[in-house]
Amino acid sequence: MHRWSKLFIPTLREAPADAEVASHKFLLRAGYIRQLSAGIYSYLFLGQRSLNKIVAIVRDEMDKIGQEFFLPAIHPRELWEESGRWTTMGENMFRLKDRKGADLCLGMTHEEVMTSMARSEVRSYKQLPQIWYQIQTKFRDEPRPKSGLLRVRQFIMKDSYSFDLDEAGLDRSYKLHDGAYRAIFTRSGLKFVVVEADSGAMGGSQSQEFMVYSDAGEDFIASCPKCGYAANVEKATSRLEPVEEMEATGNGNPELVHTPGCAAIADVAAFFKISPASDIKCVAYMALKRGDKGKPDAWHGVAVFLRGDHQVNETKLAGVLKAAEFRPMQAAELEHYFQGPAGYLGPVGLDIAKEPIDGGLTVVVDKSLEGRKNMVCGANKLDYHLRNVCPGRDFGWTLSADIRSVNEGEACPTPGCAGRLTVGKAVEVGHIFKLGYKYTESMGAHVLDENGKEVRPIMGCYGIGIERILTAAIEQANDDKGFWLPPSIAPFTVVVTVTNSGDESLRKTGEKLAEELEADGLDVLLDDRDERPGVKFKDADLVGIPYRINVGKKLSSGIVDLVTRGTGAMVDVRIDEAAALVKERVEEEQLLAASF
RNA sequence: CGGGGAGUGGCUCAGCCUGGUAGAGCACCUGGUUCGGGACCAGGGGGUCGGAGGUUCAAAUCCUCUCUCCCCGACCA
Numbered sequence: 137m138h139r140w141s142k143l144f145i146p147t148l149r150e151a152p153a154d155a156e157v158a159s160h161k162f163l164l165r166a167g168y169i170r171q172l173s174a175g176i177y178s179y180l181f182l183g184q185r186s187l188n189k190i191v192a193i194v195r196d197e198m199d200k201i202g203q204e205f206f207l208p209a210i211h212p213r214e215l216w217e218e219s220g221r222w223t224t225m226g227e228n229m230f231r232l233k234d235r236k237g238a239d240l241c242l243g244m245t246h247e248e249v250m251t252s253m254a255r256s257e258v259r260s261y262k263q264l265p266q267i268w269y270q271i272q273t274k275f276r277d278e279p280r281p282k283s284g285l286l287r288v289r290q291f292i293m294k295d296s297y298s299f300d301l302d303e304a305g306l307d308r309s310y311k312l313h314d315g316a317y318r319a320i321f322t323r324s325g326l327k328f329v330v331v332e333a334d335s336g337a338m339g340g341s342q343s344q345e346f347m348v349y350s351d352a353g354e355d356f357i358a359s360c361p362k363c364g365y366a367a368n369v370e371k372a373t374s375r376l377e378p379v380e381e382m383e384a385t386g387n388g389n390p391e392l393v394h395t396p397g398c399a400a401i402a403d404v405a406a407f408f409k410i411s412p413a414s415d416i417k418c419v420a421y422m423a424l425k426r427g428d429k430g431k432p433d434a435w436h437g438v439a440v441f442l443r444g445d446h447q448v449n450e451t452k453l454a455g456v457l458k459a460a461e462f463r464p465m466q467a468a469e470l471e472h473y474f475q476g477p478a479g480y481l482g483p484v485g486l487d488i489a490k491e492p493i494d495g496g497l498t499v500v501v502d503k504s505l506e507g508r509k510n511m512v513c514g515a516n517k518l519d520y521h522l523r524n525v526c527p528g529r530d531f532g533w534t535l536s537a538d539i540r541s542v543n544e545g546e547a548c549p550t551p552g553c554a555g556r557l558t559v560g561k562a563v564e565v566g567h568i569f570k571l572g573y574k575y576t577e578s579m580g581a582h583v584l585d586e587n588g589k590e591v592r593p594i595m596g597c598y599g600i601g602i603e604r605i606l607t608a609a610i611e612q613a614n615d616d617k618g619f620w621l622p623p624s625i626a627p628f629t630v631v632v633t634v635t636n637s638g639d640e641s642l643r644k645t646g647e648k649l650a651e652e653l654e655a656d657g658l659d660v661l662l663d664d665r666d667e668r669p670g671v672k673f674k675d676a677d678l679v680g681i682p683y684r685i686n687v688g689k690k691l692s693s694g695i696v697d698l699v700t701r702g703t704g705a706m707v708d709v710r711i712d713e714a715a716a717l718v719k720e721r722v723e724e725e726q727l728l729a730a731s732f
Numbered sequence: 733c734g735g736g737g738a739g740u741g742g743c744u745c746a747g748c749c750u751g752g753u754a755g756a757g758c759a760c761c762u763g764g765u766u767c768g769g770g771a772c773c774a775g776g777g778g779g780u781c782g783g784a785g786g787u788u789c790a791a792a793u794c795c796u797c798u799c800u801c802c803c804c805g806a807c808c809a
Contacts, residue, residue, distance in 0.1 A: 149758065149770065150744050154802045174801065228808070245809090279733080279807055287808085345809090354808090461807090564809060599809070636767050670769040677769090688768060697768095 140663040157352040159610040160284025166679040175281025175289035185627035201312040202267030213239035242275035250297040255581035269296030285603040292602040299593040313598045325622020332367035346566035348608035353563040360548035362555030370451035374546035382510040395521045399479025401444040415444030416513035418481035420465035436493040437473045442502035449541040456537040476516030483531040499533040571595040618678035620701035628661040635669040635688035646687040652715040
């Protein structure tokens with residue numbers, strides 16, 4: 137039995153000034169964590185206890201579908217050179233040298249190590265499929281760590297990798313993970329949603345994220361309350377309402393119009409008395425194409441055209457262009473590609489590249505421009521616009537694709553669904569991803585199939601952020617006094633608060649009750665500190681323990697209080713029935729979570 | 733990397749503008765009283781004011797450089 141009087145649980149009355157989000161504040165105040173450096177935290181007794189419970193759930197479910205490994209955290213450069221990621225990971229990778237001067241890095245993910253294992257050990261199709269996982273520390277030198285444990289530079293990840301003979305096999309491995317992840321998050325008591333995620337830039341074919349709605353989150357997800365459609369806005373689409381086209385003027389051909397001072401969309405729309413949906417917006421980028429082996433990186437001009445009321449989704453754009461990086465085009469570059477100034481850029485008369493980012497100006501139009509008529513656009517000339525512009529007739533493009541972001545309130549993309557999309561913020565707790573042949577190909581892994589022919593295994597990769605489960609759980613259940621965790625991941629299920637430790641009979645009864653609870657298989661913390669009751673109640677409310685039993689003044693009539701932290705409900709319970717009741721409550725709560 | 737903010741005892745902060753004995757509340761230690769929602773009284777310990785350099789008789793305070801942390805953006809899981 138754990139006695140609070142002997143433990144190190146450094147609770148704080150006030151949150152340190154630099155904590156902003158609820159989980160960060162409370163993890164610090166409750167004595168779960170302490171910061172060592174930006175994005176680097178120590179986990180103290182309560183924090184480690186909770187993380188251990190999360191890890192146990194993850195391990196329990198993962199063992200049903202795969203095998204646990206434990207891979208090195210320090211990797212040789214050569215391994216990452218093989219996949220090409222020694223370069224592409226850039227500054228996010230922690231790098232170091234050993235005493236001989238050899239380059240090493242700290243593992244930020246383990247596709248390379250796992251693939252090298254498969255490459256050197258797996259020889260036959262008979263050995264497939266394989267699902268290998270590990271629970272291990274990852275190191276990523278984030279440009280901006282933030283929000284306590286939400287975005288950190290060192291964290292624990294459950295990562296797994298599947299190797300299959302073919303796509304049907306990958307599909308099975310992927311579905312196994314989908315099931316395991318749903319079980320893990322359910323048992324962890326999270327209210328999560330599964331959303332379609334972006335996979336374009338990585339070349340994968342399918343990907344889902346497991347999200348917990350929270351304002352602390354960094355991702356936005358679009359969802360339809362009617363049909364259940366949900367997708368990361370990086371990936372989400374919507375159905376657009378038909379636009380009322382403008383009447384052509386003059387002979388219907390593009391017409392130069394003097395529009396002094398109308399650089400912004402709103403000014404242009406007002407000048408022509410049109411909706412921004414009839415204006416063509418231009419966003420000009422320079423896109424970085426990573427050089428293939430030996431070739432240097434190069435920047436190429438990219439002009440994106442879309443409706444005036446839409447926004448460019450750079451994730452989608454990166455996906456269709458396979459570009460590594462974007463930056464806004466600068467004035468000299470605008471002059472070079474458009475011969476015109478910002479604010480008056482347009483698609484007519486441009487010298488268009490045939491292939492995406494391969495010299496010249498890559499012109500990307502959003503799909504929603506196809507088939508539109510009589511639009512307004514910049515004339516690539518200061519203070520002039522064109523009208524009567526028809527995409528396809530008056531200008532062409534390198535490629536046309538969905539590269540816009542959806543907005544709240546747009547129509548759900550599911551055929552036949554009349555719902556409207558809502559957009560909310562969420563924390564990503566897990567991600568499953570069909571990788572394809574990227575690593576087995578670049579690193580040369582193969583097995584013999586039943587015909588004795590060499591074939592490449594196909595891979596999937598799957599991740600869970602262990603600390604993020606704790607963080608998300610706190611974000612979803614807190615108030616001004618503290619937080620309460622689901623019993624399955626709380627450091628203790630119940631705290632027995634002896635209101636006055638100076639009173640011998642209270643203390644003895646409390647100890648006895650704690651022993652009973654423990655005998656019932658519950659994790660019990662006995663608050664036997666020599667503190668006033670108020671202090672003990674405040675601490676108990678703060679530290680995330682879902683149930684509390686007060687052993688105090690009602691004991692003379694054989695009664696203790698059972699307090700449910702989440703609801704604040706306090707009920708009188710006969711002392712000899714208390715243990716059984718708590719156990720029942722915990723079991724009910726877990727059943728309830730499972731039915732979610 | 734761009735923009736903003738902050739570094740003074742364990743925590744929250746005042747003092748800086750206008751240079752002159754380093755402060756408050758909480759926490760901590762000792763003794764006493766108290767004991768159902770962060771008690772009270774008395775006594776006590778603890779800070780090279782992020783660091784370096786400079787100005788000055790004198791620097792937490794003024795100047796220069798630098799480090800660190802937080803927030804927004806970019807980036808990313």
